[in-house]
Amino acid sequence: MKQAVARAAIPHVVEGQVVGVGTGSTANFFIDELASLRLRIRGAVASSEATRKRLEAHGIEVLDLNEVSRLPVYVDGADEINRSLQMIKGGGGALTREKIVAAVAEKVVCIADQSKLVAVLGRFPLPVEVIPMALGHVRRELARLGGEPVVREHCITDNGNLIIDLHGLEIADAAALESRINQIVGVVTSGLFARRPADLCLLASGSGVQTLVAD
Numbered sequence: 001m002k003q004a005v006a007r008a009a010i011p012h013v014v015e016g017q018v019v020g021v022g023t024g025s026t027a028n029f030f031i032d033e034l035a036s037l038r039l040r041i042r043g044a045v046a047s048s049e050a051t052r053k054r055l056e057a058h059g060i061e062v063l064d065l066n067e068v069s070r071l072p073v074y075v076d077g078a079d080e081i082n083r084s085l086q087m088i089k090g091g092g093g094a095l096t097r098e099k100i101v102a103a104v105a106e107k108v109v110c111i112a113d114q115s116k117l118v119a120v121l122g123r124f125p126l127p128v129e130v131i132p133m134a135l136g137h138v139r140r141e142l143a144r145l146g147g148e149p150v151v152r153e154h155c156i157t158d159n160g161n162l163i164i165d166l167h168g169l170e171i172a173d174a175a176a177l178e179s180r181i182n183q184i185v186g187v188v189t190s191g192l193f194a195r196r197p198a199d200l201c202l203l204a205s206g207s208g209v210q211t212l213v214a215d
């Protein structure tokens, strides 16, 4: 299913332009599919070091986001997605760079299998990237939101920070929660992609790939 949905994303890549590339096992399938297009795109922007390495191994040129004036499309997976195409991301720890690339992209395409589609976000623990000095403070503030904050073990992000996974939330208003978490001093960003959700979701099931747009 991951390969099928990765392949279905290829027609969204704009020839002659730069493509934003996400992180994770589904995104890895997309990178493998993108290899055949490498001479027809200007290059790619990577949302993590792991993705940069995989792109380069396929001979795809990786550009610094600051060199890029236009990014027509960003393709990435998700840990959860709802019918409004709001997502939880960051299971792979790349949430901050993913959010930056998504902010620049004109179109965000989520590629996922049907297990990722949920009615209410929050069963998947919400990742929050934290400046190490602020860990105790942020953990206490996150606990006030009602969930159980757990520091992710043996995880340093590509930006040199830590991740707290916030367990046990039922996220009724994802955009409001995203704003609230952003206000906590010491938070770099959260894995809630609600204020900038996906524009479309390619969702794979046993019977094929369907396209979801926000309801």
Ligand code: 5RP
Residues within 6 Å of the ligand: 022, 023, 024, 025, 026, 027, 076, 077, 078, 079, 088, 089, 090, 091, 092, 093, 094, 095, 098
């Ligand atoms: C990485 C992410 C991934 O997109 C998310 O974890 C989904 O990964 P996978 O495709 O392996 O299920 O946000 O930070």
